Amino acid sequence: MKISKIKLLITTVIFGVTVMQAIAQNKVTGYVFHDANSNGKKETNEKGIENVAVTNGKEVVLTNAKGVYQLPLTNDAIISVIKPSNYKVAVNANNLPQFFYIHKPKGSPKLKFKGVEATGKLPHNVNFPLIASEENEVFTALIFGDPQPYTKQEVDYFAKGIVEEVANIKNIPFGLSLGDLVGNDLSLFNPYIKATKKAGIPWYNVLGNHDLNFDVETDALSDETYEAHFGPANYAFNYGKVHFIIIDNVLYPDPRNQSKYWGGFREDQFQFLENDLKYVPKDHLIVLAMHIPLSEPDDNDTFNDEHRQRLFNVLKPFSNTLSLSAHTHIQRQDFFTNAQGWPQEKPHHHYNVGTTSGDWYSGKLDANKVPTSTMRDGTPKGYAFINFNGNSYSVDYKVAGKPKTHQMEIFAPKVVAKDKKTKAAIYVNFFMGSPSDEVLYKIDSGEWKAMKYTTEPDPSYVSQVVSWDESETLIPGKRASNAIDCTHLWKGKISTKLSVGTHTIEVKAKDMFGKTHYGSKTYRVEQSNF
The missing domain is CATH 2.60.40.10 (Immunoglobulins)
Incomplete structure (x- = not known):
């Protein structure tokens, strides 16, 4: 009988653990392990890590006592580990964290901007190496809003006006850009990556409405080029007593009219949020990073109200929360109370962060021939530092090119x-x-x-x-x-x-x-x- 006709399951024994894998590849399994020598490969003496969350973008499971996980699998999936505190993941040559495995056997559909190459057959196991790393519960993260260059010259403005100021920054464990990494031209992803690399720290990213594949008919396919460069658009990680959730909240096309975009979430994203938060201690601080603000400046209908309420309901068990966005090219603090559907006495703080591109690289040129680019509300372009202490936080806004006292x-x-x-x-x-x-x-x-x-x-x-x-x-x-x-x-x-x-x-x-x-x-x- 030819092997191609065998329909039985193959049983593979890995390091004494029996793992079942179907030829149909409808499940994925592997180890989360302590990578003692930091080579990215599981050696026989390297032990698995128990109770680490792994996700396929919808379901979330914990590893067993030997560090093994198993998840359902489709032919368009990204498997990612949710980094626990006191561990780190490796970064690639561009300082992008490597915490995921893309499974697209046939690759992305043909699009104007190239997506993911065909990944072929799933390996017998998809392992995630973690490196032990002591994490202080007092730490600071660096936050960029909307770099959004439309041209290579604007990438240079971003690099000179922002990144050079924080190049090789010390005592900051990671940075995060809140979407609109580029301005519609997705070929600028690589120049943007090269620019942020110079910050010298691991760099996470959020998907924005100008980072999309616009030549698609369903929202689930709008992030193919983003995935090829950055990995999943929905993921999470822990640092200290803070649980970070990065979520794509741009619905494209707008489900109301199949045109433009709208703020909100797909059902699979809600399932990811609900499943992920089941394993997070209730006393931890939850930080959600997204692109489109939950608030609706000028009373414009920019966000699905039902989705915002459902998100609030998901967060109800957690006393300490913060959400971050960019998108508006202004800076704004919003506080949601019971009157706006927030289900707790303590209001929810939503920080709409000022942008690194400011007012889209406009304004007079400074001494370095970079646009001053003050935003429409008078906020100078800049970036934020979020200071964490256990499950509490504070924020400092740094104006680019000015002393930190310029507030x-x-x-x-x-x-x-x-x-x-x-x-x-x-x-x-x-x-x-x-x-x-x-x-x-x-x-x-x-x-x-x-x-x-x-x-x-x-x-x-x-x-x-x-x-x-x-x-x-x-x-x-x-x-x-x-x-x-x-x-x-x-x-x-x-x-x-x-x-x-x-x-x-x-x-x-x-x-x-x-x-x-x-x-x-x-x-x-x-x-x-x-």
């Missing part, structure tokens, strides 16, 4: 007439601010006074945009976008009843984490003769 932009008139009434005001754009924060100001040695939270365009940004339109000569670079309302802006009265001369405005702002930040600016009072 606000103060706008005030340069000169006012002595003792004259004026409608001019002092504005403070506190980049990490939220409406409940305290922002105080004083002039010279006067008393500290509270500033009034306001929602309007940041006049400092408006002035930048107007300078383009008023210029009688062409300005190198690209005109910035028009201003929008800022969600972290405060306003105070400016005094004209002061002596003639220069006066100092001092500002102090306390953020949601209890940290106080300072800024100052001067203005002149002059005697008016009319």
Whole structure:
């Protein structure tokens, strides 16, 4: 009888463990093991690791006492290990973590941008090596929003304006980009990877709406080129007492009209979330990283409300949660309460992170001939550091090219007439601010006074945009976008009843984490003769 006609199961004995594998390849099995010599191969003396989660993107199982797992398998699957705390996975030459195995026997369908090559027959076992690594529960992660270069020149802007500033950064265990790694041209994935490699740390990635294969008819196939470069679009890992979930929340095509995209999740993604969280201790901090914000700025219908509510329900058993997004090219803090469907007393914090591309690489060129690219809400381009301490966290926003103390932009008139009434005001754009924060100001040695939270365009940004339109000569670079309302802006009265001369405005702002930040600016009072 020919082997090709045999329908019986093949029994393979691996290191004393019997593993059943069908010729139809409808199951995958293997070891998660301690890779003592870091060579990526399981040696006979290297033991399996118990109770490590492994997933096929939907089901999640734990390894047994010998480190063995088994999962259902389709012909379009990515098997990945959910890295436990106190272990690390290897990275490739580009600092991309290697925690997955792609199973696409026939490869991706033919697309404009190449997907995954045919992977052929499944190996008898798909093993995942883990390297023991002591992890401090106090650590900091580096977060990039929307690098989004549309051209190779913009990749260079990203590399020079952002990555060079954090090149070979120390004491940061990993970085994460929150989607829109490129701008529709997926051939720029490799230049983007080469740029982020220079940060010198393991780098994780989120799928964004500009990272998709648009020549597909179903959402499940929209990430084929992304998978070929980065692996699964839905995965998880642990570090310290933090459980990170990276999730693709871009539905393409939009299921409502089969056009464009919409924020939400597929059913298999919900199953992955539910199955994954079953094995996470309830006292751990859950951090969800996605691209499209859960909030809907300007009341636009950008996210499926039912999906957001279902996500909230999945998170209900966990007291400590944080979600991250980018996409909007602004910076914003949102807090979901019972009124918005959050099922706990403590509000859920959703941080919409400012972008590394800023306002899509617009604005005047700096000394390095890189666009300043301030965002439409007046937030300068930059990146975030999220500081973890056990299951708690705080956030620092770092403006690119500025000292870390640069946390606000103060706008005030340069000169006012002595003792004259004026409608001019002092504005403070506190980049990490939220409406409940305290922002105080004083002039010279006067008393500290509270500033009034306001929602309007940041006049400092408006002035930048107007300078383009008023210029009688062409300005190198690209005109910035028009201003929008800022969600972290405060306003105070400016005094004209002061002596003639220069006066100092001092500002102090306390953020949601209890940290106080300072800024100052001067203005002149002059005697008016009319």
